[in-house]
Amino acid sequence: MNMYQAIRDAMSTALAEDDTAxxxxxxxxFGGVFRCTMGLSEEFGIDRVFNTxxxxxxxxxxxxxxxxxxxxxxxxxQFADYIFPAFDQASRIVNEAAKMRYRSGGHFTxxxxxxxxxxxxxxxxxxxxxQSPEGFFLGAAGLKIVVPRSPIQAKGLLLASIxxxxxxxxxxxxxxxxxxxxxxxxxxxxxPLSSAEILQxxxxxxxxxxxxxxxxxxxxxxxxxxxxxxxxxxxxxxVRKAKIEVIDLRTILxxxxxxxxxxxxxxxxxxxxxxxxxxxxxxxxxxxxxxEECFLQLEAPVRRVCGxxxxxxxVYEKFFIPDAVRIxxxxxxxxxx
Amino acid sequence: MxxxxxxxxxxxxxxxGKPGTVGHVVVLLAHDAAGSSGPLRVPSDPPKTTxxxxxxxxxxxTTKLYxxxxxxxxxxxxxxxxxxxxxxxxxxxxxxxxQMDRDLALRIYESMMILxxxxxxxxxxxxxxxxxxxxxxxxxxxxxxxxxxxxxxxxEVLGQYREMGIALxxxxxxxxFMAQCFSNEHDHGKGRQMPVHYGSRAYKFHTISSPLATQxxxxxxxxxxxxxxxxxxxxxxxxxFFGEGAASEGDFHxxxxxxxxxxxxxxxxxxxxxxxxxxxxxxxxxxxxIASRGPGYGIPTIRxxxxxxxxxxxxxxxxxxxxxxxxxxxxxxxxxxxxxxHSTSDDSFAYRARQEVEDWKKIxxxxxxxxxxxxxKGWWSEEEEERLKASQKKRVLNxxxxxxxxxxxSLSNLxxxxxxxxxxxxxxxxxxxxxxxxxxxxxxxxxRHELQKFRNNGRDV
Numbered sequence: 001m002n003m004y005q006a007i008r009d010a011m012s013t014a015l016a017e018d019d020t021a022x023x024x025x026x027x028x029x030f031g032g033v034f035r036c037t038m039g040l041s042e043e044f045g046i047d048r049v050f051n052t053x054x055x056x057x058x059x060x061x062x063x064x065x066x067x068x069x070x071x072x073x074x075x076x077x078q079f080a081d082y083i084f085p086a087f088d089q090a091s092r093i094v095n096e097a098a099k100m101r102y103r104s105g106g107h108f109t110x111x112x113x114x115x116x117x118x119x120x121x122x123x124x125x126x127x128x129x130x131q132s133p134e135g136f137f138l139g140a141a142g143l144k145i146v147v148p149r150s151p152i153q154a155k156g157l158l159l160a161s162i163x164x165x166x167x168x169x170x171x172x173x174x175x176x177x178x179x180x181x182x183x184x185x186x187x188x189x190x191x192p193l194s195s196a197e198i199l200q201x202x203x204x205x206x207x208x209x210x211x212x213x214x215x216x217x218x219x220x221x222x223x224x225x226x227x228x229x230x231x232x233x234x235x236x237x238x239v240r241k242a243k244i245e246v247i248d249l250r251t252i253l254x255x256x257x258x259x260x261x262x263x264x265x266x267x268x269x270x271x272x273x274x275x276x277x278x279x280x281x282x283x284x285x286x287x288x289x290x291x292e293e294c295f296l297q298l299e300a301p302v303r304r305v306c307g308x309x310x311x312x313x314x315v316y317e318k319f320f321i322p323d324a325v326r327i328x329x330x331x332x333x334x335x336x337x
Numbered sequence: 338m339x340x341x342x343x344x345x346x347x348x349x350x351x352x353x354g355k356p357g358t359v360g361h362v363v364v365l366l367a368h369d370a371a372g373s374s375g376p377l378r379v380p381s382d383p384p385k386t387t388x389x390x391x392x393x394x395x396x397x398x399t400t401k402l403y404x405x406x407x408x409x410x411x412x413x414x415x416x417x418x419x420x421x422x423x424x425x426x427x428x429x430x431x432x433x434x435x436q437m438d439r440d441l442a443l444r445i446y447e448s449m450m451i452l453x454x455x456x457x458x459x460x461x462x463x464x465x466x467x468x469x470x471x472x473x474x475x476x477x478x479x480x481x482x483x484x485x486x487x488x489x490x491x492x493e494v495l496g497q498y499r500e501m502g503i504a505l506x507x508x509x510x511x512x513x514f515m516a517q518c519f520s521n522e523h524d525h526g527k528g529r530q531m532p533v534h535y536g537s538r539a540y541k542f543h544t545i546s547s548p549l550a551t552q553x554x555x556x557x558x559x560x561x562x563x564x565x566x567x568x569x570x571x572x573x574x575x576x577x578f579f580g581e582g583a584a585s586e587g588d589f590h591x592x593x594x595x596x597x598x599x600x601x602x603x604x605x606x607x608x609x610x611x612x613x614x615x616x617x618x619x620x621x622x623x624x625x626x627i628a629s630r631g632p633g634y635g636i637p638t639i640r641x642x643x644x645x646x647x648x649x650x651x652x653x654x655x656x657x658x659x660x661x662x663x664x665x666x667x668x669x670x671x672x673x674x675x676x677x678x679h680s681t682s683d684d685s686f687a688y689r690a691r692q693e694v695e696d697w698k699k700i701x702x703x704x705x706x707x708x709x710x711x712x713x714k715g716w717w718s719e720e721e722e723e724r725l726k727a728s729q730k731k732r733v734l735n736x737x738x739x740x741x742x743x744x745x746x747s748l749s750n751l752x753x754x755x756x757x758x759x760x761x762x763x764x765x766x767x768x769x770x771x772x773x774x775x776x777x778x779x780x781x782x783x784x785r786h787e788l789q790k791f792r793n794n795g796r797d798v
Contacts, residue, residue, distance in 0.1 A: 020562075055554075055591040055594060058557070058588075058594060058595040061551060061555045061557070062595050062599070063558060065495075065556060065557060066561060066562045069493070070562075071565065101755070101756075101757070102529060104525065104536045104543075105524070105525045105526040105529070105754065108544050254762060
């Protein structure tokens with residue numbers, strides 16, 4: 001299964017096990033612009049998988065209303081870039097979904113709402129088909145934010161998000177929809193939220209990331225272990241043998257502090273990689289918590305490799321994203337600090 | 338404006354059968370001051386064919402170059418009224434067969450009257466600093482209670498903030514509402530929101546939030562949920578209130594668009610009281626109020642006299658029948674006047690004349706009109722009026738005295754209900770506050786003074 005098929009599979013499970021569950025958004029009825037809802041409306045009926053008018057604040061508000069009655073609402077925002085009308089014009093997600101349980105003393109919640117949205121760069125998305133807005137939602141206490149890295153992760157984390165009794169935004173790295181393929185169990189399963197996953201053990205450096213950059217990190221690590229000839233001069237021998245711990249954060253809010261802190265206490269070095277710009281990015285929050293918790297163990301400054309603090313410009317994307325060479329460079333300098 | 342005559346004209350070749358739907362033009366022949374009902378400004382030659390493009394395939398083709406500029410040309414949408422200013426039923430008024438009997442009428446009047454009784458007390462105690470904020474319903478009693486009386490007991494209510502009367506109608510005791518205003522430990526909201534932001538699962542009254550209009554698309558979602566729920570389908574509907582100012586928010590557009598396309602039983606009630614804080618309606622919109630927008634979304638719409646309890650009740654009753662039977666959205670624009678200040682943080686005489694407000698209170702007061710109706714029926718007397726006023730005042734004062742004395746909730750409620758379970762960051766922050774309270778709780782005066790008001794004096798944090 002590729003990632004869009006795994007996501008479809010999770011929604012199919014949710015619709016089958018829960019009669020109240022509905023899937024809606026712009027263009028989801030025919031299968032969605034990324035094929036994530038293919039065949040669902042034929043299988044479960046047009047009253048359960050349906051198109052909405054083109055209004056992100058309407059979609060979010062509608063989902064909150066459905067959830068307030070206890071029904072399961074799975075909303076799609078066509079691109080993460082277009083979640084902002086639901087964010088600020090209507091104060092929907094931050095002021096309404098996130099705060100409903102708190103402000104009503106638990107009388108009403110939007111807990112059964114999940115908002116899915118494709119995010120991150122795709123090679124040619126320009127300003128409005130490339131963004132990674134997870135950092136904007138960090139201060140939205142009451143909300144959960146989840147980003148999967150692969151089909152197996154996508155199915156398990158999405159099903160967990162749908163079943164979770166808090167509102168969840170599920171950002172799907174769109175470049176992985178077709179490119180990531182793996183054997184995904186056909187039976188339903190969930191993966192825990194607020195739980196990071198250690199993808200590779202190591203003692204010398206911790207790298208934390210989520211979504212697409214995890215693959216770039218893999219490339220950087222192989223370049224470090226056996227540098228191509230033109231990189232010989234830039235990768236000292238001792239760095240090539242470094243044992244690097246790679247962690248997929250998976251849930252951005254509330255994030256798994258313990259796993260990260262334990263890792264950094266062991267390695268003494270931390271590199272955070274994300275596509276969103278550096279200022280106000282999720283990396284700032286992680287860096288400051290790790291500095292508080294691991295002050296005595298840190299042997300180098302916490303490094304962040306991020307998108308630049310610019311919009312995602314079309315023709316410049318190769319120079320904008322945290323590419324393998326930028327990660328390689330940061331690994332070398334952090335290890336040699 | 339005297340009784341306007343509405344003529345529905347059908348294009349001969351239109352392929353749409355139902356009156357009032359696409360393919361018809363609704364024309365108003367108004368008997369205006371000059372008594373003329375002159376030539377219509379709409380194209381007079383019926384076209385032969387309709388267009389074929391998908392956006393409006395039933396639209397008739399015309400050879401006339403003509404820009405239309407109103408839902409009803411030449412006149413405004415009429416306002417449905419049953420009672421005149423003296424409480425008499427107007428000649429020819431359309432009243433539903435299940436017209437209110439004495440019991441219902443008296444219950445409505447008592448519910449209308451308890452609103453100013455509460456408003457007066459709570460407005461004054463805010464002035465004394467005993468609660469931090471308040472918003473009255475003065476002038477809008479008929480709109481709120483008239484709608485409440487027409488609803489089913491399990492209809493889901495999503496309000497803006499001036500609709501507390503719905504919960505009172507449903508049996509919410511004044512103490513419960515005051516618990517919210519005083520942020521005491523009996524507040525369902527655990528003292529977290531500003532006064533007037535009431536909510537209760539028991540009364541199907543969705544918790545009020547300050548951001549305007551956000552409830553409008555939420556109501557579309559609630560209505561859709563009701564349509565899909567086998568236990569509630571065909572029985573319950575959603576009702577969503579908002580002011581004419583909130584209707585300028587994008588959420589109004591989003592909500593009506595979503596609701597009309599996706600369906601589900603829903604009544605939108607716009608309280609058009611002429612002002613959004615200081616902004617008069619003429620600076621809020623240039624069209625024919627909010628009602629004119631309903632047909633644009635394909636939503637059956639009515640404008641009612643919001644100070645006429647019978648008009649509101651009948652319109653809401655019929656709206657509910659329509660919404661539930663057809664699983665559709667209905668829009669009511671209730672024309673009224675905000676007699677009180679916007680809130681306790683507002684002095685409305687900074688932007689409107691005191692005399693204007695006094696005039697409204699006298700000339701068009703929903704409470705007086707209802708009372709006159711009751712008196713004409715022989716259902717009400719001066720003595721009963723005095724008795725009701727005295728007993729309601731006493732009831733409200735008792736509730737106030739009781740509510741004022743209650744403790745604030747446990748301080749630990751500051752940290753609960755953010756999520757279903759407390760994440761590490763909140764557990765840590767709670768511990769941080771606990772340690773600070775231990776160190777400074779007795780010596781830092783702002784905290785020491787405040788902690789005495791809370792249950793457990795903050796020791797539970």
